[in-house]
Amino acid sequence: MTINADTHAGPRSDVAAETAETNALKTTAEPASTHAPSAPSHPLGPLSASEITQSSDLIRSAWPENTALYFKVVTLREPAKKELVPYLAAERAGKAVPSIDRRAFVVYSLKGTHNLHEAVVNLTAKKIESNVKLGPFVHPNADGDEIVAIEKAALSHPDVLAEVAKLQLPEGAELVVDPWIYGADGLKEGKFYDDVRLYQCYIYMRDPENSSEKDSCHYSFPLPISPVIDPATMELIRIDILPTGLDETIAPLSAYKPRPANEYIPESQHTMRTDLKPLHVQQPEGASFTVEAFSDLGRTIRWQKWDFKVGFNQREGCVLYDVHYDNRPLFYRLSLSDMSIPYADPRSPFHRKAAFDLGDVGAGWMANNLELGCDCLGSIYYLSSVLSDTRGKPVEMPNVVCIHEQDSGILWKHTNYRTNRAVVVRNRELVLQTIITVANYEYILAYVFNMAGDFTYEVRATGILSTQPLDLDLTTTPHPYGTAVHLGVLAVHHQHFFSLRVDPMVGGHGNQITYDEAHAMPRDPKLNPHGVGYTVRKTEIETSGGFDLDPSRNRVFKITNPAVRNKLNNLPVAYKVMVPPMQPILADRDSFHYKRAEFADRSIYVTRHKDHELFAGGQYTNQSRGGTGVRSWAERREDVKEEPVLWVNFALNHIVRTEDFPVMPAEMLRVMFRPANFFERNPSLDVPSSKQAFNCSVGLNGVEGGVEKLSVGDNTGCCGK
């Protein structure tokens, strides 16, 4: 168990490393690619299968033959904003569009090494535009191939098996490994390292009474042995033994004590409910939205005056571009840019536990293949995509986004009590949903639009808690860092931070971020003699920085366009941002959790737009050390009266409940964007009223034998038969 240190032997500066590698590169003037020129493609279209192949072939052609490359990312390099804005404007106006080269962004390593490279490939010109070796302290994302290999490596290593043997597990015990992103602690002494990319493997066991059940919840049986593995070499670096008590003591491994299982699969439940009646959502005339291809994989969605382009990539999953309402511009680009989940347990090795699931793995990669009738209800359209595998070959990603409409209650109502006439309009919503599985955990991510110009980003956190072993007899003792969720199972508290990146164009480009606060007026014999007056104060954000919410002042952030005025009242058009308040990251300012999660300390960051600054934690989050994300960009103290980018950070502190195990009921977070003096009046006045002839509801009241009972007879509504 030694670390393969010679990967980074010799000088480590970027310049030296690049010089050494550059010599190995062939010229890219005459690419080896044999791809036929592809048809003109939209600059925002996700890389097509052939473009992925073309990109990796081009990169391969730059290296001596038989150099084994390992592709980590092959994705669209989006055009610079100053190129794209005129393109989109021309496209919308139905005019000839300027030509924009298609480019790919490629991250790859030399197979079996930690040598990491980043390249930009011009697919139109068929050449590599840049190709540099990265490092030190720059690490790529995980991928499925290496995770499977690590699971195998961990469980086949004799040293690991020797440790496991000490647990005297029941006959036929099946072990399961969750390779975890290693994290960072800055230590490089003794047996600890964090400057080489590593995996911390947590080992679990399937229910030994039912070990053939591959869907047994192994998180109910965490074991105290944690191998650390180098993914480049698959070498075992060391084995950590986990603390299983109330403090940092590491107890010698001892024999496993039997305990019951705790399963989430339905066939393992004692009883299932039998009294839930079906509820169907039917759209007999089809859905109200349309889907149109703007590129091989890119889609334009139109629904109830909204239109936008949908992209999909390895890192962010579903991305929206060029969002308009009623042909009025609102958002240039929208995506979930990052997440970070630091854990509360300060004991080694848990102190490094902080997942950045988008940067460390990729929301695109982890997107579920959504299934009809399971993940959405009603009339569903699925978007599929294509990503690259580690050989640079395209992989089909079917049904990664589901699109459907839903009813969400009443949007507005008024009854004129003098005439008794009620006018009711229901709130129909359009949902674009992606579900990602991050080993144990699930995130349900959705863009939601309504008919009153509101846009909501919704996150539901569900799935299974990442558990750790707890001495069986401590289950009933309060634990300082978490909750005992099962016999001998500790689930540690953790914070979830999400960063939504909003590149706005409310009413057009040239936006400004402001915030309003409501303040009481001072008592004044003339102006405020009764002490009840209050007014709204506006603050314009002029310089990039981080900002906090302040519910006590009703502080509301807005995206405004000072150049475009509401025709009625002359106020600048705006969208307000409704963000739930969060507890900032609890890890202290000198900790790596804090330094790395550059979006976890403030609810709002405002930066000046810079092409390719897309991810709040930086381009490379795995074992990152900070200094490369939104906090650092904000510290440039740039003028944001032009080209502001808004980073909306929201979070939950998951203080674990027993109810969250063995699978947790979703915790929901929502960020809402609402027009504020953007329209001159309620923009949903033209939505037809809610009527029985349209909604076909069913009345259940009925009298049966004198006792009022539910009527289940006539339940077909006005549209039955």
Add this chain to the structure above:
Amino acid sequence: MTINADTHAGPRSDVAAETAETNALKTTAEPASTHAPSAPSHPLGPLSASEITQSSDLIRSAWPENTALYFKVVTLREPAKKELVPYLAAERAGKAVPSIDRRAFVVYSLKGTHNLHEAVVNLTAKKIESNVKLGPFVHPNADGDEIVAIEKAALSHPDVLAEVAKLQLPEGAELVVDPWIYGADGLKEGKFYDDVRLYQCYIYMRDPENSSEKDSCHYSFPLPISPVIDPATMELIRIDILPTGLDETIAPLSAYKPRPANEYIPESQHTMRTDLKPLHVQQPEGASFTVEAFSDLGRTIRWQKWDFKVGFNQREGCVLYDVHYDNRPLFYRLSLSDMSIPYADPRSPFHRKAAFDLGDVGAGWMANNLELGCDCLGSIYYLSSVLSDTRGKPVEMPNVVCIHEQDSGILWKHTNYRTNRAVVVRNRELVLQTIITVANYEYILAYVFNMAGDFTYEVRATGILSTQPLDLDLTTTPHPYGTAVHLGVLAVHHQHFFSLRVDPMVGGHGNQITYDEAHAMPRDPKLNPHGVGYTVRKTEIETSGGFDLDPSRNRVFKITNPAVRNKLNNLPVAYKVMVPPMQPILADRDSFHYKRAEFADRSIYVTRHKDHELFAGGQYTNQSRGGTGVRSWAERREDVKEEPVLWVNFALNHIVRTEDFPVMPAEMLRVMFRPANFFERNPSLDVPSSKQAFNCSVGLNGVEGGVEKLSVGDNTGCCGK
């Protein structure tokens, strides 16, 4: 225009007033009521029609014949908790229940006077148990009869008409009056009074171009004339002329300047959307809930392990009692106890504008008659009720609560990435919805239950803003107190405060209120060497008081039962309360808005249970002066380690947008109660997985002529035909 001051001539002390009135009361030993003894009735059943009649007859019998009484409230007087708790326990256990007398609570006045009386009638014993004259500074709620009479009085008074004439309104102009609760300012000098119950009437005009349209939005045409009327005598007290500029200046009345209408009714829109396709919710096997009568008007609802009793009364509307999940006690009583809406405009007479819609009018009284296919979607059961009119006669209140199930997305999901098996459970909810119309405004109030033991109280604020006149040429000038929402129309900012009263019995009676906070651990070389650790601190609330949220500490209030422990981890069973943070009331501490809205300064109040302390602003909110609500009760500094009552206060500060006019898209607020170590594991593990065979969704993907298009052909799902 003089005030009728002799109503309160003579000594004003309670004792003196009561003595005077008591002499007029006949003995109640031999009631004049001729009602037959009613059948045994459940102690929580709303007053039946015959009980309402019996109550008012009993009261009438106590007065000399031909004394004209005016009934303000005839409602159930709920039993004392110490009587009711054993009753409910016996009932649930299927044992013989103790006998509890039925009682009515009656508020009435001597018609044409301000003499107000409060009585408790024992319906079982057929006698008046108490009957006292109230006052001074105690005023009853408004009612429909008097509001209609005031509208007529205002518009028929020659002095009002003389003022209106100065406006030189267009030929055929139709005026509409919104009589407003007068509010309080403590002034009793010059022409101002607030110790006598009064109405402040705001006058509007229907669109003069379309004045026969009775559903024209008159709030688009506010007029600057505001008569003040005494509802006892219908006398005009004075006419206030409203400020219409940016400050408190009152300009002389001048000729009306024409402006366009701004209508919300569909037939007045230029165009209506035609591309919204129907969306039907069908339950082919009927609903999953059952409804059973526990009294004439009371209903027991059972759904997905939940069971509770539903009552309905004039003040609170829909009330829930004896809420259990899986036969485990959770809540003894739940209701929206109060609301207050203070406005930001400090100028007279607007400085008194602060509605307490539940106490000033009554959520029961204002409940809409809900219509199939309009107010809910799917399979709906309606509850109806009966209230008392001003003559003490029963009035049918049909369809005041609608009950239905709804799908609300995914409750939990996990995909085992090793087997690719996904288990998904959808979140079905049960909704009990009431919609109240408060003149211009609407509130949609809902109790929502789900299958994971969560209970949510939801408020949607919609309807029409209460507007005031603005000089036409100031429409484009920023206004200090509000937003110009139409030409010459100002909508003033206002705060909405809601108080949810929770009488808990989580795991049984004997609850305690606590709050948890997450705190960073200090750096420590042994305990927290990397600065990432954090722990949870619990605070037990021992003494009644008001408490604030603190998102920066993740402060979470809980209802716990120290005597009942989670069997797995020995933590006390609990429900946590998830409350959105609010900006406390902006009116200053010496203001009447602040003094009256005793629940508007803190997010949480905890008091010790006292029978009949049900309303956070006090029993009588109309023109109240404070000192009679939850803040005052909390100031008793009682021991709340036993019998705590939790008051959850939440709010929105409505900074008005043009989008909120002429009818506002709903603003939603939600308070959620979630089990926290109440169950030993996720209580929804026994919910059947989401499957196509059950859900009958429809896939829309299809390829048509090479271009991917929505398929609208086969849209009947697996259950079609």
